[in-house]
Amino acid sequence: MSTQVTATCPGCSCLCDDIEVVIEESEIREVGNACRKGASLFLNPDHPAYDLDAAIDEAIEILKNAKSPAIFGLDNTTIEAQRIAIKISEKLGCMIEDYSSIRYGDLLNFVVSSRIKTCTLDDVRDRADISIFWGSDAMSSQPRHLSRFSYFPRGEHKQKGWEFDRYAISIDIYRSPTAKVCREFLKVSPGQDPALMDEILGILSGKPPGSKELLKFSNEIKKADFGVIFAGSGLIHGLNRDMDKLIWFMEGLNEYGEFYLIPMVKGYNMRGFVEMMKRAQRQIEGSFLRALLDGGIDAALIVGADPMSDLPYSLSKKLLDIQTIVIDPRDTPTTEIADLVIHTGIAGVDNGGSAMRMDGVEFELVPCIKRDTPSDEAVLTRILEGL
Amino acid sequence: MAGISRLIQAPEYEIKILIISDIFQSAESCRGRISREYQDLSAVVYLDKEDMKAWSIKDGMNVTLFNENGKIVVTGRSSKEEHRGIGLMPPSIYSMRLASFDETSGAIPLMVDARIRRGDGEVTGIRELCKKI
Numbered sequence: 001m002s003t004q005v006t007a008t009c010p011g012c013s014c015l016c017d018d019i020e021v022v023i024e025e026s027e028i029r030e031v032g033n034a035c036r037k038g039a040s041l042f043l044n045p046d047h048p049a050y051d052l053d054a055a056i057d058e059a060i061e062i063l064k065n066a067k068s069p070a071i072f073g074l075d076n077t078t079i080e081a082q083r084i085a086i087k088i089s090e091k092l093g094c095m096i097e098d099y100s101s102i103r104y105g106d107l108l109n110f111v112v113s114s115r116i117k118t119c120t121l122d123d124v125r126d127r128a129d130i131s132i133f134w135g136s137d138a139m140s141s142q143p144r145h146l147s148r149f150s151y152f153p154r155g156e157h158k159q160k161g162w163e164f165d166r167y168a169i170s171i172d173i174y175r176s177p178t179a180k181v182c183r184e185f186l187k188v189s190p191g192q193d194p195a196l197m198d199e200i201l202g203i204l205s206g207k208p209p210g211s212k213e214l215l216k217f218s219n220e221i222k223k224a225d226f227g228v229i230f231a232g233s234g235l236i237h238g239l240n241r242d243m244d245k246l247i248w249f250m251e252g253l254n255e256y257g258e259f260y261l262i263p264m265v266k267g268y269n270m271r272g273f274v275e276m277m278k279r280a281q282r283q284i285e286g287s288f289l290r291a292l293l294d295g296g297i298d299a300a301l302i303v304g305a306d307p308m309s310d311l312p313y314s315l316s317k318k319l320l321d322i323q324t325i326v327i328d329p330r331d332t333p334t335t336e337i338a339d340l341v342i343h344t345g346i347a348g349v350d351n352g353g354s355a356m357r358m359d360g361v362e363f364e365l366v367p368c369i370k371r372d373t374p375s376d377e378a379v380l381t382r383i384l385e386g387l
Numbered sequence: 388m389a390g391i392s393r394l395i396q397a398p399e400y401e402i403k404i405l406i407i408s409d410i411f412q413s414a415e416s417c418r419g420r421i422s423r424e425y426q427d428l429s430a431v432v433y434l435d436k437e438d439m440k441a442w443s444i445k446d447g448m449n450v451t452l453f454n455e456n457g458k459i460v461v462t463g464r465s466s467k468e469e470h471r472g473i474g475l476m477p478p479s480i481y482s483m484r485l486a487s488f489d490e491t492s493g494a495i496p497l498m499v500d501a502r503i504r505r506g507d508g509e510v511t512g513i514r515e516l517c518k519k520i
Contacts, residue, residue, distance in 0.1 A: 011417065036410055040417040102495060140408035173498075174405065174475065175468045190403075190498055237497050266408075287493050308517065309420055309479050312486040312495060313457050332420040333480045336517040 002029065007368050010076070010268045010348045011038035012142045013358035014121075014149075021368045028349075028369060035143035044329070046350070046371050047343040055342045056379065059301070059325045060386035062340065063092060066299035066323065071096040072288045073305025075267025078353025078365065081376035082269070082276045085303060088384050089282075095297075097288040098273045099310070100265070103233045105241035107263050108274040112360075116250060119228065119260040120359045121148075126155035129224035129257075131168040131182075135193070135234020136264035139177035142358075145264075146181060150230065167220045171196070172234060186213055193238030194245050201252040224257045232264045265358050267304075272356035292318045299323040301383075303376060308333035327379055344376045351375035397505035400442050402474050404432070404452065404485055405498045409477040420479070421513055429479035430459075430510045432503075433466040444505055451507035454500060457484035460508045474503065480516055 002024040008017040011034070020032035021042060031042045063069050071089050074082050075098045089096035100108045110116045124131065131150040138145035146152055151168045158165040170179035171186045171193075179185040188196050199210055200218055209215035221227065229235075229250070239245050246261075253259035265271055277283065291297045292315050299322055308316045309332060319337060326338040329350075335341045345351040348365035350373050356362050412428035419425065432452060434444065444450060450463040452474070459481050466475060476482040485501050488494075 036414040037417060040414040044418055102493060105492075105494070137408055140410045140413065143410055174407075174470045174473065176407070177410070234497060237494065241492055241494065289488060289493060290490065293488070293490070306420060309483060311483060312488045313484050315488055316480075316483065330417075330419040333513055333517050336421065336514060 005368050007042070008348050008363050008365050009034055009038040009041065010346065010355060010365060011035065011041045013265045013268050013270065014142045014145055015268060015355055015357045015363045016144055016148065017363055023369055026369055037143060041346060042349055042368075044346060044349070046373060047329070049372065050343065052342070052374060052379075055340060056382045056386065058340050059342065059383050062299055062323045062325055063301065063383070063387060068297055069094045069299040069301065070288055070291060070297045071301045071303070072098075072307065073303040074098045074273050075100070075265075075270040076304035077269060077376045078347045078355055079269065079272045079276060079362070080353045081303065081380050082273050083280075084377060084380040084384055085301075086276060086280050086282060088301070088380065088387065091384065091387050095286050095288060095291065096282070097284050098270060099267060099305070100270050100274050101284055102289065103236070103266065104263055105236050106243050107231060107236055107246075108265070108271065110243055110247070111261065111263055112274050112278055116247060117254070117260050118262055118359065120361055121150075121262070121357065122361070123226075123260075124228050124262070125149045125153050125158070127157050127226045128155075128228050129166065130220055130227040131166065132227065132229045133168070133170045133172075133178050133182065133264075134229050134231055135172060135236070135238055136230050136232025137172070137176040137178045138230065138264065139181055141266060142264060145230075146178070150228070151182070167224070169217060169220070173238075184213065184217065186217060188238065191238060191240065193235060194242065197245065197249040201249065204252070204256060221253065222256055227253065227257055227259045229259070229261045230264050231261055262359050269355040271358055271360055272362075275356055275360065289315055295321070297322055299325070301325045301327070302334060302338075303327045303380070306332040306334045308337060327376055329373075342379055343373065344379055345371060345373035347375065351377075353377060397507070399502045399504045401472070402438075402452070402501050402503045403472055403498055404474050404476055404482065404501050405470075406478050406482050406486065407475045412477040412479070426510070426513050427462075429477055429513075430461040430481045431464050431476065432461050433464050433475040435469060435471050435473065436465055437469075438471060439463065439465060442503065442505070449506055449508065449510060451504050452485055452501050454485055454502065456487050456499070459484040460510050462510060474501075480513060
C-alpha cells in the first residue's frame with residue numbers, strides 16, 4: 001500500500017513546500033513537483049549502518065585534544081543544528097564560520113540588519129513588476145524560483161503573469177540558463193558592474209543612454225512600482241565586494257519605485273545561519289580560510305559542507321595537515337580525506353527540523369520516512385554534551 | 388628528451404575559466420560527489436564553438452588546463468552559447484585546482500586566468516585526486 005505526503009525540499013534556498021512524495025514499503029518511490037535537484041535528493045538511498053556511539057566518542061576526543069579547533073560549513077543543515085554548533089563554538093571558545101562572507105561579502109549581514117531593503121518571495125509573487133537577476137542563475141541553482149515566485153506565476157496583484165504583468169532581466173557575464181528564460185539579457189563585462197550601475201542611474205536621471213537595451217531596461221525600471229534585485233555571487237564579485245556602491249544603487253532605484261534585494265544564497269539554510277549568529281549576538285571572528293592557510297587551526301568540525309570541492313587547492317590541501325570531523329549525509333571528496341565521518345540523514349527526508357528560505361521566512365522540515373540515520377542536530381547535541 | 392617532448396606538445400592558448408552552476412552536476416551531487424556520473428559532469432570545461440575550431444579541440448576531447456595554482460585534465464565540451472575566450476566549469480574538486488584565494492578580501496574569485504592545450508593524459512578520478520594532494 002502506498003501513501004502520499006507533502007514535503008518541504010531542502011535542495012536549495014527556495015525551500016519548496018509543495019513536494020508530493022509517494023511512499024511504499026517505507027521507501028520513497030515517486031517525487032512530484034520537485035526540480036531535478038530536489039527529486040535527486042528525495043530519492044537518495046540510505047547509508048549503511050555504522051557505530052554511531054564510537055564515532056561520537058572519537059569526535060569528542062578530537063575536539064577535546066585540539067588546541068585551536070574551528071567549526072565550518074553549516075549552510076546545509078537545520079536551524080536547530082546551527083544553534084547547537086554555535087553553542088559548541090562557545091564551549092570550545094573557537095571560530096565558527098559558514099560560506100556567506102566568503103561568497104557574498106557583507107551582503108547577508110546588510111540584509112539581515114535592514115541596511116538593504118528586502119522583501120519576501122511571496123511579496124515578489126504577488127506584487128513584483130520587475131525581477132532583476134544580477135550575477136545569479138536561478139535556473140541552475142534555484143530551479144523553481146522563476147516558476148514559483150519571480151516570473152511565471154499569477155500573483156494577487158499580478159493576475160496576467162509573465163505575459164503582460166512582469167518583466168524579468170538577467171545581467172551577467174555570459175548567457176546563463178536564466179538569461180535564456182528571461183525577457184531580456186544584459187551582458188556585463190567582468191568587473192564592470194559598478195559602471196553599469198552608474199549608467200543605469202544616469203539614464204534614469206535624464207542622461208543619454210549608451211545602448212537601446214539600456215534605454216529599454218531603464219524605461220522598465222521607471223514603469224515599475226515594485227522591483228526586486230536577485231543578487232548572486234556574480235554581482236558581489238563584479239562589485240569587488242563594494243557594498244556602499246550597492247546601497248547607493250538601491251537608494252537610487254528607490255527614487256523611482258519600491259525596489260528590494262533578495263540574496264540568491266546557495267546553501268538551503270545559509271540565511272538561517274546568519275540569522276542564528278545575529279540572534280546569538282555572535283559575529284564571525286577571523287576567517288576560517290586564512291586560519292587554514294596560516295596553520296592556525298589544528299582540528300575542524302565540518303558540518304554539511306564539502307570544502308575539498310569548494311575551496312581552492314592551496315587551501316583544501318591544508319585540511320590534510322589537521323584533524324577533520326565531517327558530518328554530512330553524502331560521500332564527498334571531504335569525507336574521503338576526513339579523519340572521522342559521521343553520516344547523517346537529510347532534513348525533510350529522514351529527519352525533522354526547520355530552515356530559513358533565502359528571504360528569511362522560516363519553514364518546518366518534516367521527515368517523510370522513518371530511517372535510523374541520526375540528524376545533524378542529534379549528533380551535535382551528543383558532541384556538546386560530551387564536551 | 389624533455390626539450391623534444393616540449394616541441395611536439397600541442398600549442399597553448401590563453402583562456403579565462405568562469406566557475407558556474409550546472410543543474411545536472413548539482414542534481415547528481417545530491418547523491419554524493421564520488422560517483423563516476425558526478426565525475427563526468429564535473430571534470431569538464433564548456434568551450435565556445437569558435438574557440439574550439441581555432442584551437443583544434445573537438446567535442447569530447449581531453450584538454451589540459453593550467454595556471455600558477457595548478458594543472459588538471461578535463462573533457463572539453465562544446466557550449467551552446469557564445470563566450471569567446473571563456474571556459475565554463477562547474478564548481479568541483481577539478482575547477483578548484485585552478486581557483487585562487489584572494490587573501491586581502493577573503494574571497495574566492497569566480498573567474499581565473501589559465502592556459503589550455505589539447506590532450507596530455509587522462510582525467511584523474513576523484514578518489515585518486517584526493518590522494519594526490
